[in-house]
Amino acid sequence: xxxxxxxxxxxxxxxxxxxxxxxxxxxxxxxxxxxxxxxxxxxxxxxxxxxxxxxxxxxxxxxxxxxxxxxxxxxxxxxxxxxxxxxxxxxxxxxxxxxxxxxxxxxxxxxxxxxxxxxxxxxxxxxxxxxxxxxxxxxxxxxxxxxxxxxxxxxxxxxxxxxxxxxxxxxxxxxxxxxxxxxxxxxxxxxxxxxxxxxxxxxxxxxxxxxxxxxxxxxxxxxxxxxxxxxxxxxxxxxxxxxxxxxxxxxxxxxxxxxxxxxxxxxxxxxxxxxxxxxxxxxxxxxxxxxxxxxxxxxxxxxxxxxxxxxxxxxxxxxxxxxxxxxxxxxxxxxxxxxxxxxxxxxxxxxxxxxxxxxxxxxxxxxxxxxxxxxxxxxxxxxxxxxxxxxxxxxxxxxxxxxxxxxxxxxxxxxxxxxxxxxxx
Numbered sequence: 001x002x003x004x005x006x007x008x009x010x011x012x013x014x015x016x017x018x019x020x021x022x023x024x025x026x027x028x029x030x031x032x033x034x035x036x037x038x039x040x041x042x043x044x045x046x047x048x049x050x051x052x053x054x055x056x057x058x059x060x061x062x063x064x065x066x067x068x069x070x071x072x073x074x075x076x077x078x079x080x081x082x083x084x085x086x087x088x089x090x091x092x093x094x095x096x097x098x099x100x101x102x103x104x105x106x107x108x109x110x111x112x113x114x115x116x117x118x119x120x121x122x123x124x125x126x127x128x129x130x131x132x133x134x135x136x137x138x139x140x141x142x143x144x145x146x147x148x149x150x151x152x153x154x155x156x157x158x159x160x161x162x163x164x165x166x167x168x169x170x171x172x173x174x175x176x177x178x179x180x181x182x183x184x185x186x187x188x189x190x191x192x193x194x195x196x197x198x199x200x201x202x203x204x205x206x207x208x209x210x211x212x213x214x215x216x217x218x219x220x221x222x223x224x225x226x227x228x229x230x231x232x233x234x235x236x237x238x239x240x241x242x243x244x245x246x247x248x249x250x251x252x253x254x255x256x257x258x259x260x261x262x263x264x265x266x267x268x269x270x271x272x273x274x275x276x277x278x279x280x281x282x283x284x285x286x287x288x289x290x291x292x293x294x295x296x297x298x299x300x301x302x303x304x305x306x307x308x309x310x311x312x313x314x315x316x317x318x319x320x321x322x323x324x325x326x327x328x329x330x331x332x333x334x335x336x337x338x339x340x341x342x343x344x345x346x347x348x349x350x351x352x353x354x355x356x357x358x359x360x361x362x363x364x365x366x367x368x369x370x371x372x373x374x375x376x377x378x379x380x381x382x383x384x385x386x387x388x389x390x391x392x393x394x395x396x397x398x399x400x401x402x403x404x405x406x407x408x409x410x411x412x413x414x415x416x417x418x419x420x421x422x423x424x425x
Contacts, residue, residue, distance in 0.1 A: 002027040002416055003045045005038060006053035006374070010060050010363040011349045017341050018363075019393060024050070025058060027370045030415030035364045053374050056410060059344070060363055061120025061371040062320040063351035064309050066219070066259040066280040068125040069110040069136055069149075070094045070103075071313030081290050082225035085314065094152075095161045097127035103135035110136075111143055115420040117318040118409040120371035121352075121361055123219055123257060123280075123309075124149040125191060128162050130172040137180045144184070144414050146361060146369065148217055150191030151176055155202045158193075170205035177213050185369075185415075189217035189257075195232045195245045207250035217255045217355075220246065223268070224260035225291050243268040252277045255356055259311065260285075261299070262292040269302035278305045278354045283326035285311035296327075297336045307354035308346045320347045321404040328401065340397035374411040376422070379404065 008023035024041045026033040034041060068074075070093065077089040097103045103126075114122060126133045126149055133151045140147040153169040154162060164172070173190060181188035190209045192198045198206070210218060223229055223242050236245045243264070246252060252275035259280040264272075272279065281294050299306045309315075310323050317323065324343040331338040352362025361369050377396070378384040386399040400408065412420035 065307040066309035074313035107139040150189035166202040222258035282311035285314040
């Protein structure tokens with residue numbers, strides 16, 4: 001039994017904030033055993049065994065719903081929009097992942113970087129190489145992190161060295177599903193990069209994988225960039241719109257997550273809602289590549305579940321703090337509001353729900369897996385000043401949302417084990 005004393009913050013199933021100014025969190029065998037006010041539960045704990053994090057806040061670990069692990073070294077690449085950026089920077093970098101040693105070293109760096117930024121689970125793109133997916137899952141398994149990953153399926157409009165064949169992508173993806181899906185804390189996502197880089201035959205195989213293994217995920221990109229949309233419709237002229245390409249091949253559903261969705265039509269919103277498909281909002285990436293301003297209000301009005309994600313490497317930070325800050329600004333430019341409670345809900349339980357994992361992670365309900373972070377409220381001089389002058393929780397949370405970064409993550413716990421400590425750096 002591990003017992004932690006701290007201010008504790010999470011969200012209940014209905015999205016309401018739960019805050020204990022002086023709380024106790026009990027962890028047993030990597031799962032939440034109990035949670036409550038210090039005065040109410042102290043009789044259940046031995047005081048000398050309590051780990052004291054007062055003057056901090058304990059929160060559930062952040063969850064990232066769209067991120068590319070091979071693109072670690074592409075981050076902060078100058079000057080291009082989506083399609084040129086892929087050709088100039090991303091594809092050449094991903095070619096190196098045919099080397100398992102490069103894939104493994106990058107996976108270690110990537111997961112350590114997630115943990116340093118307080119992210120404990122993520123939906124991850126690998127490269128086209130089966131060995132790169134194996135390397136990622138092996139590293140994730142060694143950290144015991146709950147991760148979802150998939151081999152990119154890509155058989156046209158990319159360098160020859162990165163193109164697989166439609167049937168080969170099916171065979172390799174099927175083998176990876178059998179090897180890794182739901183093994184320990186690892187989960188699999190069928191991963192066609194986007195419609196431009198897949199032939200109809202390959203998208204048919206992607207749909208076949210989902211039919212054969214209905215419990216796996218589907219991740220891809222949708223309506224990120226206007227040139228991308230035009231090219232997609234040239235390649236699939238018989239389809240009504242971009243989303244209809246994926247719909248035609250059976251790729252929509254409760255476990256389907258579509259990244260970006262900046263330029264959707266009314267009919268696409270409606271179809272996403274009908275199929276319970278999800279959107280992943282990637283604010284730093286959309287700004288960096290000049291893709292456009294995602295309309296959060298539209299997705300909510302159409303009842304499309306929307307998560308938030310870093311999209312490294314087009315995204316500019318592994319930090320969900322920085323991501324939420326940019327999301328707020330995009331909403332401002334759209335004449336909308338994103339308050340701190342809603343933002344932190346999205347980054348934790350909301351993202352868990354989007355990934356159909358809220359029965360396992362996302363808050364401190366009894367029985368949940370104990371992935372959590374310890375926030376340092378005095379990680380910078382400016383945050384220290386804001387913290388000491390703040391007597392309102394919402395004001396404090398908004399300050400964190402706008403000003404915090406990786407320095408605010410004091411510790412990151414995975415299944416009750418500390419996997420990152422700021423002091424050790």
